[in-house]
Every structure is written in C-alpha cells, then in structure tokens.
Amino acid sequence: MKKIILLISVFWLINLFALAQISESDTAKIDIRLASTLNQQTGNVRVLASRNRFDFLYAPFKNIVFKTQNTYLYQENRGVKVDDAFLSRNFIYFNPHRKVYPFIRFYFAENFRLAIDFRYMIGGGLSWQLLQRKNHLIKLSGSAVYEETDFSKNTFNDKTYNGSDRIKVFREIFRLFGRHTFGKNKFVFHYDIYYQPCFSAMNNYRYLADIGLDIPMWKGLNFTSNFLYSYENVVVSNILQQDTILTFGLSYQLRKN
Numbered sequence: 001m002k003k004i005i006l007l008i009s010v011f012w013l014i015n016l017f018a019l020a021q022i023s024e025s026d027t028a029k030i031d032i033r034l035a036s037t038l039n040q041q042t043g044n045v046r047v048l049a050s051r052n053r054f055d056f057l058y059a060p061f062k063n064i065v066f067k068t069q070n071t072y073l074y075q076e077n078r079g080v081k082v083d084d085a086f087l088s089r090n091f092i093y094f095n096p097h098r099k100v101y102p103f104i105r106f107y108f109a110e111n112f113r114l115a116i117d118f119r120y121m122i123g124g125g126l127s128w129q130l131l132q133r134k135n136h137l138i139k140l141s142g143s144a145v146y147e148e149t150d151f152s153k154n155t156f157n158d159k160t161y162n163g164s165d166r167i168k169v170f171r172e173i174f175r176l177f178g179r180h181t182f183g184k185n186k187f188v189f190h191y192d193i194y195y196q197p198c199f200s201a202m203n204n205y206r207y208l209a210d211i212g213l214d215i216p217m218w219k220g221l222n223f224t225s226n227f228l229y230s231y232e233n234v235v236v237s238n239i240l241q242q243d244t245i246l247t248f249g250l251s252y253q254l255r256k257n
Helices: 002-016
Strands: 030-041 047-061 064-077 080-094 100-111 116-132 136-151 166-182 187-196 206-218 221-232 242-256
Touching (some): 030 221, 047 242
Antiparallel strands (some): 136 166, 166 187, 187 206
C-alpha cells in the first residue's frame, strides 16, 4: 500500500505540472531529462542491474518553479533480488533567478537493500548561487526537515534505536550542486553532493554524492555516465553503511522556453 501511495504521489506531481542535471535557475519553462542504464550478464555469473532517472521542471509563473527528480535502481545476482530502490525528490522554488532564494522540499524513498519500507521528509530552506555563468553554475543550499523512516527490522548498528522499526528525526540538509559545460561539443560535467546530519543525535548522519558526465550525441540524446556514492551511519544490523555504483547509458533532454 505504501508503494502504491508513493507512486501515485510522484506521478500526480508529474502529470499535474506537465509534460545534464536540470537547474531551477535556467530560463526554460519546461525541462525534461530521462536517463537509463542497463547491465545484464549471463553464464557463470548472472547479474542484472538497471538504474533509471526522470527529472522534470516546470515554471508556470515567473517567480515559481516546480522540480521533481526520481530514480529507480534494481539489481539481481543469480536470480535473487539484491537491490530495489526508489527515490523521489520534489521541490517548489520561489524567485530562483535571484542570488539567494527560498524553497520547499518533499522527499520519498524505499530501499530493499537498506531494509527501508518507506521514508519521507518535508521541510524548507535557502539556496545561494555562488556562480552563475553561461557554462558554469555552482550552488549551495541549506534546509531543515522532519524525517520519518519505517524499517522492516528493529535492530540497528546503533543500539539506541533497537526495539522500534520507526525512526523520527529532525535533520539539516547541506547541498553542493554544480554543472559545468566544456568543449565545442558542450559535454557536461555535473555533481550533486549532500550532507545530512541530525539535530538531536550526532551519530545519525548520511552522505550522498551523485557525479556524472553527459556527452551529446544527437538532438538531445546523450551518452551518460554516473558515479553514485552513499553512506548512512545508522543502518539495520548486518547491513553495510557504504555503497557505490558506477553506471553507463543514455540520457535524453528536452527543453522548452
């Protein structure tokens, strides 16, 4: 039921507001980016891995921008599911063309590998544009959010949380975002780095880094490569805190001013 509610919420946002990393400070009224990677190996080693991403931005008014970023990762090893993760980040930005501007964020996630049945966070903050030029964009942002996570187990590497399958916290979220365009073919290097400490518990924090390269091929179609690093300091017992994944595939971006 939670997965159904989550999917309905995400696709409601996508359908309501519409039809290289999308930035809310760009001048496009509609910006869509699709990226997909697939790896399948058979024989002595049977591995299936797929990571898909959908980013969508819509600016219905001059001073308000809606943005949603959605990723889905699935992996099998010898026919056994080892990863099934869905993540949706949703934002409402106000006056994003200014040097400093406010935003509201909504976040939903499920993660089979981390034994997360459902996680959501809601809050708001400010973004600061450190650099905004034609081919280079760097931003810093900070926000405060309320987060609630339902786990499928109730024992953790930190015994403080043992006995309950739900953790509720208030967090700070610090983000560094960058997008840089180089060369005649305008290949794009982008990064999205997060640090998320907890107000009430110093040991409950996480890191996330999404670093990628898009190389244009033909009319919005790009070759794309992404490196994803994640670290959660508080996890269910017997689960590793750190994960990395490197993917190669294709992306397509459509912009309308």
